[in-house]
Amino acid sequence: MEQMVEMMQNRDPEQYEFHQAVKEVVESVKPVLDRNPEYRQQAVLERITEPERVVMFRVPWMADSGQVQVNRGFRVEMNSAIGPYKGGLRFHPSVNLGIMKFLAFEQVFKNSLTTLAMGGGKGGSDFDPKGKSDNEVMRFCQSFMAELYRHIGANTDVPAGDIGVGAREIGYLFGMYKKLSNEFTGVLTGKSLNWGGSLIRPEATGYGVVYFAAEMLATRGETFADKICLVSGSGNVAQFTTQKIIELGGKVVTLSDSTGYIYDEQGIDADKLRYVMTLKNIRRGRIAEYADTYAGAHYIPVDPNLGYNPLWDHPADCAMPCATQNEVNGKDGTHLLKNGVYLISEGANMPCTPEAIDQFIDRRILYAPGKAANAGGVAVSGLEMAQNSMRLSWPREEVDGRLKQIMKSIHHTCSHAAESYGVPGNYMAGANIAGFVKVVNAMLDQGLV
Ligand code: NDP
Numbered sequence: 001m002e003q004m005v006e007m008m009q010n011r012d013p014e015q016y017e018f019h020q021a022v023k024e025v026v027e028s029v030k031p032v033l034d035r036n037p038e039y040r041q042q043a044v045l046e047r048i049t050e051p052e053r054v055v056m057f058r059v060p061w062m063a064d065s066g067q068v069q070v071n072r073g074f075r076v077e078m079n080s081a082i083g084p085y086k087g088g089l090r091f092h093p094s095v096n097l098g099i100m101k102f103l104a105f106e107q108v109f110k111n112s113l114t115t116l117a118m119g120g121g122k123g124g125s126d127f128d129p130k131g132k133s134d135n136e137v138m139r140f141c142q143s144f145m146a147e148l149y150r151h152i153g154a155n156t157d158v159p160a161g162d163i164g165v166g167a168r169e170i171g172y173l174f175g176m177y178k179k180l181s182n183e184f185t186g187v188l189t190g191k192s193l194n195w196g197g198s199l200i201r202p203e204a205t206g207y208g209v210v211y212f213a214a215e216m217l218a219t220r221g222e223t224f225a226d227k228i229c230l231v232s233g234s235g236n237v238a239q240f241t242t243q244k245i246i247e248l249g250g251k252v253v254t255l256s257d258s259t260g261y262i263y264d265e266q267g268i269d270a271d272k273l274r275y276v277m278t279l280k281n282i283r284r285g286r287i288a289e290y291a292d293t294y295a296g297a298h299y300i301p302v303d304p305n306l307g308y309n310p311l312w313d314h315p316a317d318c319a320m321p322c323a324t325q326n327e328v329n330g331k332d333g334t335h336l337l338k339n340g341v342y343l344i345s346e347g348a349n350m351p352c353t354p355e356a357i358d359q360f361i362d363r364r365i366l367y368a369p370g371k372a373a374n375a376g377g378v379a380v381s382g383l384e385m386a387q388n389s390m391r392l393s394w395p396r397e398e399v400d401g402r403l404k405q406i407m408k409s410i411h412h413t414c415s416h417a418a419e420s421y422g423v424p425g426n427y428m429a430g431a432n433i434a435g436f437v438k439v440v441n442a443m444l445d446q447g448l449v
Helices: 002-011 016-037 037-041 042-049 097-113 134-148 167-179 201-218 235-246 270-282 288-293 332-336 354-362 376-390 395-422 429-447
Strands: 053-062 068-079 085-091 121-123 157-160 227-230 252-258 260-264 295-302 318-320 342-343 366-370
Touching: 002 016, 016 037, 016 097, 016 354, 016 429, 037 042, 037 121, 042 429, 053 097, 053 134, 068 085, 068 097, 068 134, 068 157, 085 097, 085 167, 085 376, 097 376, 097 395, 097 429, 121 134, 121 157, 134 167, 134 201, 157 366, 157 376, 201 235, 201 318, 201 342, 201 366, 201 376, 201 395, 227 235, 235 252, 235 260, 235 270, 235 318, 260 288, 270 288, 288 295, 295 376, 332 354, 366 429
Parallel strands: 085 121, 085 157, 227 252, 227 318, 318 342, 342 366
Antiparallel strands: 053 068, 068 121, 252 260, 260 295
């Protein structure tokens, strides 16, 4: 196994995030390979870490000024053993092939845990929608889809949103797909309600993060009532994580964006959250404005030279990192534990570094990895696909009920897998093992393809 990891690193030395994601899974599934020698003979690790297909393409578009711009587009189709490729599109300047591969790899395991028939994929571009006009975003999305449409389809590969890709971008992407393919089909999820979207899809990832956390608390006979929570990010996942925590009686005291964070000791209530949603989703402003609006709230700008994020250094019970990968490092992990945090439910993908995770596992706190805790988003995307196929729209209560049930089932699957491999309470190992076994068995059933 060490040899396989070394080969992967030598082959693509710059793909750090992908190496990090693979190493975590490889360490967790070692006992599975020991129990099933045929997995080694069938080279399942080598196969599951190699994408089935990668598409990279040029995305030329014109700025309002008339200046032509060129970005790079990606779609990593990682694994289709249990269903069509499924996973979001990310538009952010940091996007590169290593980040796309790490996200697609995580998605394979996450989708496997949802109980729905979805393979794993991910895509996006190094395009930055921040500061662009609506027309620029539309022209970019149309150019991006002018290539991507050849590779996707309702039964082949179904993209969705992620960082920088929300309802507006999904609309422009869908419009172009429909024009090019001359077909109105469920090729994207996260669509608006009046043209094929599902109720609860915008809320699903954040709600799921909290439903999973509530399941973990229940194992200790606790609920969210009066729990103080640190949340990072202020986008889709952070907003609905906050909304559900408030609904369940908890108190959220932080939110952030890439320029800094706010600390509101009195708690972000439903009115203040509505303000954040308008600020971020409509005015597209910065989180700093929150502190100008609400007396008693403080804004702390990001200091990249600090070596840690002070957001994670406040007294609290729970932490939900909902911004981006590796936002909680070893020092942040130490601060969280020192401040009394004993539950971490990851809204973002891979937000905690291995140095932070090791401390959480050593201290046996309730730690849920993103591939389990944030699977609610893709689960409801799966429900959106099902509704599209039947040309039906389920009511809000039905979708929310199914989401809750799926999160409960993921919690059970992870706990059960962790117990049966001798690491009870280790949700990370449980998620990796359960996701892995299901996909690998499907791959073996289908022969060497
Ligand atoms: P959004 O674009 O809606 O929000 C992202 C938030 O994170 C913003 O507040 C953004 O701040 C902040 N952020 C992004 N990049 C960085 C960075 N490099 N440093 C600091 N802050 C950053 O995205 P989502 O809420 O959809 O996604 C957040 C996370 O959740 C991602 O890891 C994503 O992969 C994951 N996820 C999302 C799902 C979904 O359904 N949307 C499903 C499962 C996981 P700013 O505006 O300043 O950039």
